Amino acid sequence: MNRPHPTFQPILHTTEFPHAKEQHGFALNMLQSLVIPTFVIDIDGKVILWNAACERLTGVLAREVLGTDNHWQAFYEERRPTLADLVIEGSRRPVDADASLESQNWCEMPRVGRRCFLAADASPIRDASGKLLAVVETLRDVTDEKRAQIALEQLATRDGLTGLANRRCFDDTLHAEWQRALRQQQPLSLLMVDVDNFKQYNDAYGHLGGDECLQRIATAVANEMRTNDLVARYGGEEFAVILPNQSLKGAAIVAERIRCRVEQLHLPNLGSQPHVVTVSIGAATALPSHDTEPSQLVATADSALYRAKHMGRNRISLPNTDLPGKA
Numbered sequence: 001m002n003r004p005h006p007t008f009q010p011i012l013h014t015t016e017f018p019h020a021k022e023q024h025g026f027a028l029n030m031l032q033s034l035v036i037p038t039f040v041i042d043i044d045g046k047v048i049l050w051n052a053a054c055e056r057l058t059g060v061l062a063r064e065v066l067g068t069d070n071h072w073q074a075f076y077e078e079r080r081p082t083l084a085d086l087v088i089e090g091s092r093r094p095v096d097a098d099a100s101l102e103s104q105n106w107c108e109m110p111r112v113g114r115r116c117f118l119a120a121d122a123s124p125i126r127d128a129s130g131k132l133l134a135v136v137e138t139l140r141d142v143t144d145e146k147r148a149q150i151a152l153e154q155l156a157t158r159d160g161l162t163g164l165a166n167r168r169c170f171d172d173t174l175h176a177e178w179q180r181a182l183r184q185q186q187p188l189s190l191l192m193v194d195v196d197n198f199k200q201y202n203d204a205y206g207h208l209g210g211d212e213c214l215q216r217i218a219t220a221v222a223n224e225m226r227t228n229d230l231v232a233r234y235g236g237e238e239f240a241v242i243l244p245n246q247s248l249k250g251a252a253i254v255a256e257r258i259r260c261r262v263e264q265l266h267l268p269n270l271g272s273q274p275h276v277v278t279v280s281i282g283a284a285t286a287l288p289s290h291d292t293e294p295s296q297l298v299a300t301a302d303s304a305l306y307r308a309k310h311m312g313r314n315r316i317s318l319p320n321t322d323l324p325g326k327a
């Protein structure tokens with residue numbers, strides 16, 4: 001059973017150099033007063049230093065963990081190795097013996113009751129003969145920077161109104177999926193989804209009502225998709241759906257599911273037939289080659305969408321074939 005040390009006691013032992021022990025003691029005292037959260041564990045994984053900055057960061061006091069291997073409790077709800085423990089583990093494998101480790105990850109920080117994104121570095125401390133004595137881990141709380149980065153990424157890739165991927169993200173994803181389909185010689189399908197008579201909807205329910213309608217449709221479409229598919233707001237009242245490794249037949253099935261789902265929302269649009277909000281969908285599929293481009297897939301799906309509108313809306317259309325709609 002682990003018992004907390006009553007006081008801080010450096011327990012490094014060296015015999016090779018007469019001054020080595022004092023040097024280690026001095027080094028540990030330096031770490032103790034460092035403003036960077038720092039802790040040190042010995043080769044048995046027991047804490048031999050837990051400085052004041054580490055106490056402030058984790059809410060765990062030195063006297064609670066010194067001499068124990070309970071330091072994980074400062075960071076996680078359940079026992080798991082800290083970076084310093086991984087360095088000790090690695091030192092037992094010849095290939096990793098000299099490795100320092102660094103990582104950045106979310107920690108639960110149970111004692112302070114808030115998740116933190118911590119940047120950690122763990123390095124071995126060795127004596128003059130190279131024998132591992134301990135591992136020092138330093139920590140930096142970079143939660144604010146991480147949150148700012150996530151928010152920026154969201155801004156760069158998400159549509160503000162619907163929360164779907166934005167046009168830029170669509171373009172990037174289409175390009176990446178095209179390259180992947182080319183490498184793997186798989187089909188790539190695309191749906192262009194356009195709200196029918198949306199001008200009338202805006203006229204009848206106002207622009208804010210129109211915004212809400214677009215949000216409802218976006219959620220309905222997104223809920224129909226698998227995780228590898230991408231639903232994006234292509235622009236205005238038009239959405240695009242990328243379906244990797246999907247045949248035209250499969251794409252037609254997905255398109256019909258989306259069409260039905262939107263119709264079943266029963267959002268009233270009294271100015272149009274059949275008095276509820278509907279969508280028209282154009283589908284296209286390509287087997288990418290070096291002579292073709294993603295823009296051709298978009299153009300083909302767009303033409304199919306145009307035909308669906310021309311045929312009376314609330315229907316799906318495929319290249320060269322028009323499936324019967326429900327209008």
Ligand SMILES: Nc1nc2c(ncn2[C@@H]2O[C@H](COP(=O)(O)OP(=O)(O)OP(=O)(O)O)[C@@H](O)[C@H]2O)c(=O)[nH]1
Pocket residue numbers: 161194195196197198199200202206207208209210211214235236237309313
């Ligand atoms: N509320 C709202 N309206 C938008 C938004 N983006 C585009 N619109 C409106 O969508 C309408 C699109 O009108 P049109 O291009 O004539 O198309 P439509 O009325 O849907 O007709 P069809 O597509 O032919 O069925 C316009 O009135 C735009 O102002 C938006 O973000 N919010």
